[in-house]
Amino acid sequence: KVTGPFILTTWNFGPGANDKGWPILATGGSALDAVEKAINHVELLPDEYWVGYGGVPNEVGETTLDATILWGPTHDWGGVGCLKRVKRAISVARKVMEETQHTLIVGDDATRFAARMGFSETSLTNVRSQTRWEEWAAKGEPSDAFAAEPFQEDNLRGHDTVGSIAVDADGNLSVGCSTNGREFKIPGRVGDSPIPGAGAYGDQEIGGAVATGNGDVMMRFLPCYHVVELMRQGMPPDLACQAALKRITDRGYRFGGGIAAIGVDGQHGGAQTGWDDAGFSYSVRDASGHSKVWVSTEPA
Numbered sequence: 147k148v149t150g151p152f153i154l155t156t157w158n159f160g161p162g163a164n165d166k167g168w169p170i171l172a173t174g175g176s177a178l179d180a181v182e183k184a185i186n187h188v189e190l191l192p193d194e195y196w197v198g199y200g201g202v203p204n205e206v207g208e209t210t211l212d213a214t215i216l217w218g219p220t221h222d223w224g225g226v227g228c229l230k231r232v233k234r235a236i237s238v239a240r241k242v243m244e245e246t247q248h249t250l251i252v253g254d255d256a257t258r259f260a261a262r263m264g265f266s267e268t269s270l271t272n273v274r275s276q277t278r279w280e281e282w283a284a285k286g287e288p289s290d291a292f293a294a295e296p297f298q299e300d301n302l303r304g305h306d307t308v309g310s311i312a313v314d315a316d317g318n319l320s321v322g323c324s325t326n327g328r329e330f331k332i333p334g335r336v337g338d339s340p341i342p343g344a345g346a347y348g349d350q351e352i353g354g355a356v357a358t359g360n361g362d363v364m365m366r367f368l369p370c371y372h373v374v375e376l377m378r379q380g381m382p383p384d385l386a387c388q389a390a391l392k393r394i395t396d397r398g399y400r401f402g403g404g405i406a407a408i409g410v411d412g413q414h415g416g417a418q419t420g421w422d423d424a425g426f427s428y429s430v431r432d433a434s435g436h437s438k439v440w441v442s443t444e445p446a
């Protein structure tokens with residue numbers, strides 16, 4: 147049974163993001179608008195090092211963005227990968243979805259597409275991201291993404307991808323996520339976040355899931371698709387998230403990652419691995435108010 151409206155957003159900026167999305171939902175607006183505005187809020191925060199403006203630079207000091215968005219009723223997706231010099235990646239992703247037949251546009255061509263859609267080009271670097279990069283570059287080492295595989299360590303130093311899932315008063319679902327990905331990544335690297343099923347997934351009939359963490363590992367397993375399919379079979383969201391992460395750890399991967407999921411019935415849950423110390427959280431806003439959930443469960 148669909149019990150919207152509600153909005154779920156990952157991490158500590160979740161409540162602030164939900165506060166941007168909730169008024170849209172509470173006044174009969176669409177889940178798509180709510181997810182876009184919630185994520186825009188995080189993308190524009192200058193101190194948020196992992197999303198949007200001021201975010202983690204790549205190996206040559208440039209910040210590039212990945213994002214995707216779903217509109218549940220039509221199962222239409224739009225995404226950008228390695229987007230440069232445009233702050234609101236989720237809004238460009240929405241243009242890909244609404245204005246084109248494509249699902250993913252990448253790199254400089256994504257920037258040119260954004261310009262065509264009326265977005266202005268601007269530097270994504272601020273003092274903090276520039277300083278972090280200069281300190282790292284002074285060591286003269288290549289990106290740690292050149293390290294030998296398989297990944298046995300969590301070499302994603304930090305985390306904070308924003309993922310939002312909303313259901314509106316009409317029962318329609320939207321899911322989105324936006325990130326800078328990975329610090330000092332090799333130029334051109336695209337992570338899990340703009341890939342449907344990897345960084346985010348949703349099904350209008352079932353609900354949605356959003357992932358954060360080491361996308362280089364997680365995208366190999368389409369964990370968000372996995373979660374939604376398990377929920378389709380009746381598994382509660384927390385157990386579904388645990389099972390999707392277990393599929394990855396069972397293959398020997400040791401990494402940092404978290405997934406949060408919510409059904410169209412409003413039941414939500416999450417799981418994480420490798421983040422016992424730092425923890426992983428998500429927040430939900432609905433008519434009854436806010437709730438914040440700390441996820442400590444490792445996959446069994």
Ligand code: SD4
Nearest residue numbers: 305306307327337359361
């Ligand atoms: C990525 N999954 O590009 C993203 C990074 C992330 O919290 O989630 N950080 O790999």
